[in-house]
Amino acid sequence: MRSDSPSANRPVFALVDVNNFYVSCERAFNPKLENRPVVVLSNNDGCAVARSNEVKALGIKMAAPWFQLKDLAKKHHIVALSSNYTLYGDMSDRVMTILRDFSPDVEIYSIDECFLSLNGLNILWSSATEMGQSMRQRVRQWLGLPVCVGFGASKTLAKLANHIAKKQPAFNGVCDLGSLSSEQIDALLANIAVREVWGVGSRISLKLEAAGIKTVQALRNTPTSWLRSKFGVVMERTGNELNGISCLALEEVTPPRKQIISSRSFGQLVYTLPELKESVASYVSSAAEKLRGQQSTCDAIQVFVETNPHREQDPQYSNSITVPLPNASGDTRLLIRAALFGLERIYRPGFAYKKTGVMLTGISSVVMSQGSLFTEYGADEKSTKLMNAIDQLNRRYGRNTVSVFSAGNRKPWTMRRGNMSPNYTTSWHDVPVAYAY
DNA sequence: TCTGGGGTCCTAGGACCC
DNA sequence: TCTGGGGTCCTAGGACCC
Numbered sequence: 001m002r003s004d005s006p007s008a009n010r011p012v013f014a015l016v017d018v019n020n021f022y023v024s025c026e027r028a029f030n031p032k033l034e035n036r037p038v039v040v041l042s043n044n045d046g047c048a049v050a051r052s053n054e055v056k057a058l059g060i061k062m063a064a065p066w067f068q069l070k071d072l073a074k075k076h077h078i079v080a081l082s083s084n085y086t087l088y089g090d091m092s093d094r095v096m097t098i099l100r101d102f103s104p105d106v107e108i109y110s111i112d113e114c115f116l117s118l119n120g121l122n123i124l125w126s127s128a129t130e131m132g133q134s135m136r137q138r139v140r141q142w143l144g145l146p147v148c149v150g151f152g153a154s155k156t157l158a159k160l161a162n163h164i165a166k167k168q169p170a171f172n173g174v175c176d177l178g179s180l181s182s183e184q185i186d187a188l189l190a191n192i193a194v195r196e197v198w199g200v201g202s203r204i205s206l207k208l209e210a211a212g213i214k215t216v217q218a219l220r221n222t223p224t225s226w227l228r229s230k231f232g233v234v235m236e237r238t239g240n241e242l243n244g245i246s247c248l249a250l251e252e253v254t255p256p257r258k259q260i261i262s263s264r265s266f267g268q269l270v271y272t273l274p275e276l277k278e279s280v281a282s283y284v285s286s287a288a289e290k291l292r293g294q295q296s297t298c299d300a301i302q303v304f305v306e307t308n309p310h311r312e313q314d315p316q317y318s319n320s321i322t323v324p325l326p327n328a329s330g331d332t333r334l335l336i337r338a339a340l341f342g343l344e345r346i347y348r349p350g351f352a353y354k355k356t357g358v359m360l361t362g363i364s365s366v367v368m369s370q371g372s373l374f375t376e377y378g379a380d381e382k383s384t385k386l387m388n389a390i391d392q393l394n395r396r397y398g399r400n401t402v403s404v405f406s407a408g409n410r411k412p413w414t415m416r417r418g419n420m421s422p423n424y425t426t427s428w429h430d431v432p433v434a435y436a437y
Numbered sequence: 438t439c440t441g442g443g444g445t446c447c448t449a450g451g452a453c454c455c
Numbered sequence: 456t457c458t459g460g461g462g463t464c465c466t467a468g469g470a471c472c473c
Binding site for chain 1: 469470471472473
């Protein structure tokens with residue numbers, strides 16, 4: 001099916017995205033920044049993480065190191081601001097609230113973007129374009145933020161339409177691919193680099209270009225079977241999405257995180273274990289807070305350290321270790337103890353450390369249901385059969401913590417799967433599930 | 438001197454079990 | 456006792472996103 005058929009052309013998704021989000025938030029509270037070149041900097045004022053159009057026009061790239069830009073900044077009077085994530089988070093919530101008035105089906109995709117499902121709602125408007133203009137006006141009027149809106153028959157097309165709305169002034173901030181003829185679409189897509197497609201990053205675009213596929217139009221006309229064989233299922237899906245075959249559904253509820261990272265670069269190099277410990281402890285504490293916030297536990301914590309790879313004259317060292325927990329937990333003190341235990345094992349004196357952090361893994365939701373399973377085995381059988389019984393219990397009740405009692409002394413005991421990865425430990429408490437004797 | 442901080446999914450390959 | 460295939464779990468690494 002190609003996008004020539006009318007049903008494939010009908011817009012199903014909208015993508016709304018705030019232009020230069022962090023910069024626009026700062027401008028909303030300080031109108032003097034309007035029409036001036038502005039950047040917002042990352043932690044420690046290291047990199048430019050948001051740029052106004054004036055700054056983009058100077059050729060300054062995303063995540064460009066600020067110290068390299070100082071001369072340019074002086075010359076063009078660039079205003080540089082430290083980031084204020086509390087403000088941006090709050091503004092983001094307000095944008096999403098406004099957009100929910102346009103459709104109840106909203107997927108918050110990132111801090112400054114969301115997908116809306118139109119689902120026939122657009123009959124309230126004479127056209128999708130009119131609906132998009134109304135969104136723009138309302139967000140601008142109520143919050144002082146500029147947004148662009150793209151409409152398409154798939155999420156990938158809506159993203160692409162948003163890109164067009166942003167780059168081509170003739171669209172006045174709203175682009176509905178469904179309102180264009182196939183000739184118009186062909187002409188548009190033939191002038192957009194393949195790199196701009198959602199899902200095509202730097203590596204894949206290089207390979208595509210080497211194969212002569214340089215524009216979005218060329219990618220759209222590439223057989224999806226070829227994309228599959230060269231790049232896998234993800235690119236195959238992208239190919240289908242570009243042709244108006246929607247493969248990605250709207251995800252309204254954000255699923256709980258499967259890993260939670262907390263890490264940061266140091267403003268100044270760090271040499272000693274006590275300094276690293278202090279940082280690690282505070283990162284664990286914020287990660288654990290997020291973990292409990294989503295009603296989850298984790299069963300392992302990974303901690304890592306890195307020297308500064310940009311200082312090539314210095315000896316380099318980076319390492320990480322995964323510390324399994326005896327029981328799945330979200331307890332800050334326990335997690336800190338585990339992380340510091342790991343940190344001591346990977347710390348090497350004599351290096352200048354630049355970055356450290358932790359990652360919580362093996363995250364599962366806290367399951368309220370209780371389950372128990374009693375099995376009896378002879379001593380010679382217990383290792384295998386007991387593990388099977390426990391796995392079965394895990395599957396049946398979705399629990400990852402269970403208890404094992406030995407008939408002899410009734411004392412709960414734990415067992416580790418000998419040849420499994422050290423990450424995979426099963427431990428038990430709470431519920432008696434099996435007897436072994 | 439100064440170079441972000443989060444996340445996701447897919448794949449290949451090893452180890453293990455039956 | 457020998458052999459082997461299929462399924463599954465795990466990890467590491469690579470790609471992507473903002």
